Amino acid sequence: MNTFVTETVSILTNAAMLFVVAAGLTLVFGALRLINMAHGSLFMVGALTVASLASGLTGGWGFAVALIAAVGLCAALGAGIEISILRRLHDREPLAQLLATFALVLVAADLAQRVWGTSDRTVATPVAGRFSVGGAVVPEYDLIVIGIAAAVALGLWLLLARTATGWRVRAAVEDPETLSVGGTNLALLRTSVFALGAGLAGLAGAAIAPLESVGPGLDTQIIVAAFIVTVVGGLGSVVGAALGAVVIATVEGLGTLWVPSYASSAGYLVMILVLAVRPWGLFGTPDR
Amino acid sequence: MPHTTTMATMLELTDVDTYYGASHILQGLSLKVGAGEAVALLGRNGAGKTTTMRSVLGLTPPKRGSILMDGTEIARAKTHRIARQGVAFVASGRRVFGGLTVAQNLELAARTLGKRAAADGRTLEDVLTVFPKLRELADRRAGFLSGGEQQMLKLARALLGNPRLLLLDEPTEGLSPAVVSDLGRWLDRLREQGLSILLTEQNALFALAHVDRGYVMLKGRITHEASAEELRSSEEVRAALGVG
Numbered sequence: 014m015n016t017f018v019t020e021t022v023s024i025l026t027n028a029a030m031l032f033v034v035a036a037g038l039t040l041v042f043g044a045l046r047l048i049n050m051a052h053g054s055l056f057m058v059g060a061l062t063v064a065s066l067a068s069g070l071t072g073g074w075g076f077a078v079a080l081i082a083a084v085g086l087c088a089a090l091g092a093g094i095e096i097s098i099l100r101r102l103h104d105r106e107p108l109a110q111l112l113a114t115f116a117l118v119l120v121a122a123d124l125a126q127r128v129w130g131t132s133d134r135t136v137a138t139p140v141a142g143r144f145s146v147g148g149a150v151v152p153e154y155d156l157i158v159i160g161i162a163a164a165v166a167l168g169l170w171l172l173l174a175r176t177a178t179g180w181r182v183r184a185a186v187e188d189p190e191t192l193s194v195g196g197t198n199l200a201l202l203r204t205s206v207f208a209l210g211a212g213l214a215g216l217a218g219a220a221i222a223p224l225e226s227v228g229p230g231l232d233t234q235i236i237v238a239a240f241i242v243t244v245v246g247g248l249g250s251v252v253g254a255a256l257g258a259v260v261i262a263t264v265e266g267l268g269t270l271w272v273p274s275y276a277s278s279a280g281y282l283v284m285i286l287v288l289a290v291r292p293w294g295l296f297g298t299p300d301r
Numbered sequence: 302m303p304h305t306t307t308m309a310t311m312l313e314l315t316d317v318d319t320y321y322g323a324s325h326i327l328q329g330l331s332l333k334v335g336a337g338e339a340v341a342l343l344g345r346n347g348a349g350k351t352t353t354m355r356s357v358l359g360l361t362p363p364k365r366g367s368i369l370m371d372g373t374e375i376a377r378a379k380t381h382r383i384a385r386q387g388v389a390f391v392a393s394g395r396r397v398f399g400g401l402t403v404a405q406n407l408e409l410a411a412r413t414l415g416k417r418a419a420a421d422g423r424t425l426e427d428v429l430t431v432f433p434k435l436r437e438l439a440d441r442r443a444g445f446l447s448g449g450e451q452q453m454l455k456l457a458r459a460l461l462g463n464p465r466l467l468l469l470d471e472p473t474e475g476l477s478p479a480v481v482s483d484l485g486r487w488l489d490r491l492r493e494q495g496l497s498i499l500l501t502e503q504n505a506l507f508a509l510a511h512v513d514r515g516y517v518m519l520k521g522r523i524t525h526e527a528s529a530e531e532l533r534s535s536e537e538v539r540a541a542l543g544v545g
């Protein structure tokens with residue numbers, strides 16, 4: 014019973030983080046048909062921002078401020094990147110965009126080393142409390158992380174399904190000309206969506222900072238994980254990202270318990286399996 | 302309807318040159334639509350009718366020339382800004398947002414440009430009164446509508462923005478005769494309400510029955526301009542259009 018609760022919470026915490034990262038990646042792909050390789054770099058910037066603010070901003074509220082700062086910084090960086098680089102490539106072939114975002118990965122990795130150095134940092138858990146559930150002891154911070162992911166899921170669902178902005182995002186993929194003829198500022202819409210995706214990457218990075226060591230290499234590590242999740246769930250689908258995150262976190266969690274030496278490849282195996290059976294992912298659509 | 306010389310000008314293109322890449326499509330095109338006037342733009346396939354509308358909308362901006370919308374230069378403006386000047390476009394083909402419901406298509410239009418409207422502007426309710434069928438179809442995905450229903454939705458969506466100028470590209474294309482005559486009635490009603498209209502049509506006889514004046518174009522230039530009545534009876538024009 015003990016280990017069951019502990020394992021479940023740890024799997025859900027992992028799934029929560031994977032979902033927030035993947036949601037940003039899939040949202041940007043869904044709205045802009047752009048695969049943002051630099052999504053992991055924005056995640057790393059979010060984590061490093063919190064790491065460098067953590068010494069000054071301590072405790073729960075201090076951490077909340079650092080987290081908001083990280084999200085704001087990443088969203089602003091995202092807007093800047095979209096306006097200065099990606100916008101010009103929007104009507105070009107997908108390869109040009111992919112290469113541009115890959116170039117950004119390299120630039121960001123180099124800049125991050127200059128600003129934050131090459132050593133790993135640790136961030137103290139902002140809330141040290143623990144809950145006792147069914148005989149197991151669960152860290153309060155894990156529940157906060159799960160809560161953040163649930164809020165992101167609900168917020169994105171409301172945005173996309175219920176607001177005019179969400180309909181615009183869907184319409185912009187289907188027929189951008191008709192949307193702009195109807196009075197929508199397409200450039201502003203695209204910048205906003207990209208900034209939102211970047212902000213989500215920053216949020217995930219900031220939230221994960223107290224759970225893992227933060228340093229160079231985090232960018233590539235997380236972009237690979239986010240791709241596995243989005244490919245399994247279906248590129249462009251937020252619901253798919255949620256399901257993909259739960260599937261991958263579960264497989265990795267159980268793998269670590271049962272076959273520790275193969276656990277790290279479990280995610281890839283699931284991805285290969287899904288691609289073989291349903292190449293467009295669990296919730297994706299076959300046409301793209 | 303009064304003749305152009307006595308009415309204010311809503312849209313005026315002067316010496317417009319538009320290209321697709323290296324191909325020179327509109328070659329010094331000039332035309333006018335008066336305030337409250339309905340004008341047809343006729344011509345054979347490939348004459349440049351759609352390109353003229355795309356130039357006005359900034360979708361294919363002209364390289365040279367001037368386009369005045371109610372006195373404001375829009376030749377180099379962004380499409381959404383031109384829309385906010387009161388220009389609405391009903392494109393040919395299935396240009397509805399197929400993944401959204403009919404209600405979402407309409408709400409989106411109302412929330413984007415509808416709020417621009419004055420207190421006496423058209424509301425969603427007004428538009429649904431004109432097109433009661435759309436109320437029945439409200440929760441249907443727009444991609445599943447018939448051609449006639451999509452045409453209705455596109456027109457309703459355009460009207461929700463409370464435009465001062467309506468550009469209609471081949472509105473009768475693919476419609477059954479019954480729907481075509483409905484469309485004719487709606488056009489006449491919009492004219493009575495004082496909307497300025499520019500209309501292109503393969504079906505020249507339909508167009509000339511619902512406009513005040515018309516232009517005939519060939520290879521990116523205007524070759525004839527006359528009242529609808531004169532155009533209907535001109536042998537030369539009938540020959541140029543390949544009708545009758």
Ligand SMILES: Nc1ncnc2c1ncn2[C@@H]1O[C@H](COP(=O)(O)OP(=O)(O)OP(=O)(O)O)[C@@H](O)[C@H]1O
Binds near residue numbers: 321344345349
């Ligand atoms: N996207 C494009 N790229 C290159 N050339 C184009 C493009 N669209 C149209 N053209 C060319 O521009 C010319 C004018 O086309 P346009 O669509 O304006 O004609 P139209 O009068 O609307 O014809 P139709 O009656 O067939 O709709 C044609 O020769 C066409 O081949």
Ligand SMILES: [Mg+2]
Binds near residue numbers: 350351470
């Ligand atoms: Mg045409």
